[in-house]
Amino acid sequence: MIAQHPAIRRYGTAAIAEVAREIARGGIVAVPTETVYGLAADATDAAAVARIYAAKGRPGFNPLIVHVPDLAAAERIAVFDAEARALAARWWPGPLTLVLPLRRDAGIAALVTAGLDTIALRVPAHRAMRALLEACGKPLAAPSANASNGISPTRAEHVAASLGERVPLIVDDGACAAGVESTIVMAGRILRPGPITAEQLGLPLAASEGKVSAPGQLATHYAPSKPLRLNAVSGAPGEWLIGFGAVVGDDTLSASGDPVEAAARLFDALHRADASDPAAIAVAPVPEAGIGAAINDRLRRAAHR
Template identity: 50%
Template structure:
């Protein structure tokens, strides 16, 4: 049985992590499924609980930049970004240092490691109390919609993990930005909570090379699989109107006609939209299924700032899944 721990039981959650158990906890982005990153059996349990392919690396979380940079080689750009954005929703992929204590399973056997310092006060308290690096992918079944509340975690992983540390809703609502700094060129692997424009203002140009992949071999960070963050209903992108058999994910003024509507932000605010994205997909999936809807229709969202991350998640939610007729657009 999975225990729901109130914020005051950080010490108990930390003890469970040190014992090799799995504990979900809140970050400013989404809830993470935490495991001791030095413990290969605990890491294997993460993959088992999520049904996650083992070629997909994990992000390792630390309470402060010094602890992270003790295990990865941080050059000037990394230190500049850490000073500017940590704690915060930015993950850096950097070369592992000799003697790095994180098990290779966390990085899918790569000689690089994805690291970050989360901004959520409860996450930081847990990391300090645990005293170990904590690998933590999103606390959901692999490929499903990411969780932004403790209740979401229990819906997907209840009975599969030891505990959920309840910190309320996550304020950012989309995962961290992932930036590869392991080579000469800075490469955006996944847009997220820190806009790429802000990163470029700090360190200069960033290449946008990564694309969603089907097979997964050679992934350098989490969140790069083509089909990911997917609800049960198919998702139609760039919807300008909604049919009676559609559940509408709206942004700004919403057209009428949909069976049910969730508005990310009636005023067109991207930060509000990001914070409501995964909760909206979950609600529309459940309510739309209950009402017999054929799909979720998603209205356009601007591709700037946090909108880049929102569009990335929607594109992956709409990607075809094996064995599923998954129309993305109406004729």
């Protein structure tokens, strides 16, 4: 049997029209956001949402983030208090996800929230996802466009390599700018660190409670197929070393030690390491401050086996 490959369309009016038609038919498509590529479907269509879970092999208890065009659309789906509205006004459009009480009349497929009475909402800034939201006129459920627990995709080719024929269409608009998933906030606490840092938000990181209350909280997540060793200052035999700053490796997150550059390159570097010949991966230490918290969160989950 000849392997089937997804169709990759360069971002533009024609590409957005084509993927919007696929969404309207109840299909799934991959589209870039400013964080990572998302696997999008109509969040009001239970069958379409089920196709996301099937394509990713995603556990049914792990909820999805819903993308909407603006705050007004978000308020039709969730109940906002003053704090949430202030965060939205400051950071939307952008890489911030708010977990809020779900309105009973929101019309969102129950599978999206995995049975929770809250919903994760984001207003994206990327031109491709915004264009698709406008073309569809529907809220879009869109987790990262990769097999569940795999490395998140920051390029169209990552999506194709991870999902193959399970996704029919991919919009290619180059590499994602942020390179790590959105910051998730619930009830004044950060559930998942991301591009918008704790310092910027002035909010604490939530302690792990051992239960899933929002997307991206599984202990094992973002993982390559090879063993991953953290805080390595040199590579051992049989390891592909991903450097940072003064630690020089086979690849580097940032030779200058810039954590923002490191975040944008993180998943790209993990994809290259996973495709390399060595049987294991090592990653240099990255400072925890600022966006380093998000980088280290993803690396710890990737190393949890």
